Amino acid sequence: MGKLTYVNRKIAGVKLAQSIQRDIQKRIPKIGEEKKLAAVQRDPVVELDATGRQLGEEGIAIVCDALYELAETGLSRIEELNFSGNDLTASSLYHLRRAIAVSPDLRDLDISNNNIKIASVQDLENWVGFLEAFANLKCVRRLEISHNPLGDFAVEAFFQVYALERAIFIPYDFSAGKSNAVDELTDVNYTVEGFDIKSSGGHLYLAPHNNQTSDPEIIAESSRKASIGTVGSGNVSSSPPSSLDAVHDPADIHGLRGIPYVVMSDIGATDLSAMWMSYVIPEHPLPSDLHPHLPPLKEGPFAATLRKYDSLSGCRGIVLTENPLITALGLTVLREAEERRDEDAATVEELLTNGQSRRRSSLVSDMGCDEGRRENRRNSIQERDDSFNNSSFLSKSRKALNDSRYSLDRSRARIQLNVLKAQGVQASLLWKRVMRLVVVSRAVLVDYMGPITIDGFEPALKIEVKGSPRTSVDGTFKLENSPAVSPTTKEPICAKMKGLKLDPKPSESKVYRDSQLPGKLPVEIWMKIILLAEDGDGLTSRNQRLNIFHWSRSRVSLATGLEHLSEATETQIRRVIGKVKGLTYEL
Template sequence: MARLNYTNRKIDGVKLGAVVARDLRKRATTFSKRSDALRDSAVHEVDLNLAGKNLTDDGLRELVHGLEDALQCFLDGNPCTKLEELNLANNALTARSLALLAPVVRLAKYDLKDLDLSDNKIEVKTQEEAQDWELFLDSFSGCHDFRRLDLTGNGLSGPLPFEILARVYSSHAPIDPTDLQGERLAAEAARHVNGDTDGFARGMENLTMNGHAAAPLHDSLLTPTQFSMSAATILKRRCGLRSVPYIILSDTALSDSGALWLSYILARHYFPQQLMSPLKPGPVATQLEEYRHRNNCWGLVYVPNESLGSSGDKVMTHAEAVRQELLGISEDPMAASVGSMVHVQAMQATRRQVFLRKHMGLC
């Protein structure tokens, strides 16, 4: 992965946004002109770090234009740029920036793993801000391998932002960690490689997930590289907000009314260990592990939030208890890595699906 770190650059704001956009376009163009041998060995996965550079909405607009151009640059059906991580922490971004980021998230849906928007100025109070927030959240509906969305330190006070979050979350395809349709898709992929394209197309159209149509894989953005990466696991990993292992909402001015909406999500959000494979030891695994040790939150992190009153705290505590009861989890004291901290019984997970459908209409 190419780690493009601009945090030590002397320039910032709109000027930096334009410089990064230019660099991304140049990088994509250079990659497209490489010989086949050099292209195969080139690194086109990108980790972009722009934390604390005072981009503002105007600077982000410049950056987004460059990202869109780079992400839409293909050669022989292969993407010239794969955006995996984007750090935009502490850049004075508002809800307007969320609308700008939505197309980028959609373009990077097969590769994006981490988006850090912490310590910005994102608020959801006006109708326009609400629309931007909803557009942004819904852009994750097609993300297949997304790992963490960090909104720490933004002012999401009141019920509106969490009402919208709950509504969008509910609209995304349900998931079931016990689902093994990814293996079926792998078989279809093997047939496709052997030339049975008609059978593959029919199989793709017929694939469903818990009664819902599987995310379409036949759009123009599905390149051979993306197909080979995702064919065997795309359904197994699921997609949308329901499949995001870590959603960080610490210090977001969470109110009691907001907690009520968030509790609906918490009660049905699967644990990270059910949504992602164990990570190799390293900085990422350590950081994700810290979330649990620091605030005892599993995946959906809402602590600390000093604005949360006793009523809201009780609601969230009850939702967490319901979540653990329905999932039938127990902590593994011998666990040493992310992914092995929780024992999950498949039967309990299935019971949970049935319970939610029958009594709460949540799946």
């Protein structure tokens, strides 16, 4: 009853969608239908396969409405959805979003071989909303979106949504090492070399460091709970055990970051898409790291497909094959991103162990030891590192390591320059937004000398703020009832102050005015106006906005730009965007 297969049906399109709707509604018992309720409880799993049935937008809307209604009862577990080859468009994603957002047990979604492309702002909104629907899903093993003309904007939006998701935490496994070398685990919580390392209840959690902290106990508890839908009016609720209930795993896996296989073959990707994904790949866990923390995989066609991915040369979760517009440079940046992922994994290994499955936390706790003990430890670490073979990351020289990491950045820069030369900032949603903010902010904030803050945070960008205030651009200032006075005059300061009247109790209207800015409005108001006008959907991050405002008000940045006027236009544009940290989304 749980397998709903329509591959060989003679009907297609809307008629088939109506048939699927009726079959799904049969799994929604009404009050008093005890036999139907018992049947659903015996077989709660739903796997729907409508491959190649040309459902179209109208048909997919009918099917997704039925799936949404089914998921809301909490009686069934929707695990597999295959809508490959159904003439779906970007508008169809709106309906899919509603269905998958309430399907916490979803393991596989296949929307390949359709006509999903980003041709308008509405298409982009539907695509972003579809990707955001995965944020709270914890069981997905594969997202198959191949053979759709998605293009570079879709890949950039994928990176944008990925970057906004909170980091996942995976317990570190010490069982692979020597058992007698493992220290007894105690609760720790610290950040070192760009990684958050947390321990609770004998489990270590790893994630790239960010400002959002996570409580390991909360993570462990939430990962064991399934999301059960609410009961619709007139329906009977008797929730089956979710596939998550059996996974007593302290890992916190969710969203796009927690999907082992994201398949993007033949999607019209170019080198620009390869560059965006080169930021995702180092952050994305390998499938082998995620599989142990996902619900058990049943044998069948889906399991066979996943094994096929593993057998592909170079397949490590993010699949970008069959994209002929990706040149040798794009393939290089993807390969170097994979190498950086390996280097980061080795760094984590070194942070947590001493090469012998010992916790790295013991090194951190030795910060207060005497110099002799510290020297002995340094010597022991050096001896251990020297014993590693040449293929080990830890045995690489520092110069070789830096060269390897900078090689990826150089390849990204080459792609950025090529794209800017050929298409300008219009090629990227982020670059276009950053440049618009720079232009408008420059017109409003130039020469503003006061503080720049957003939510109490100051710009990380270090640049000297020089220039004359707007009120003294002619090199002089005028006091009330006094002639113009040069700032360089040697007249005593007390004489200058005679004609200056100070109001010890300024009116409220003066409190909210800033004479250095247009309209004498305070800088906070102007920043809000600029953001509402040019970045209403919040594409840029807080740090990027702070950097843009800070850079735009400085005449030093203007002078620096004038020094590079002889360079190519794309180089100048990239330099400006790079200065405000706007070349990429913040992970």
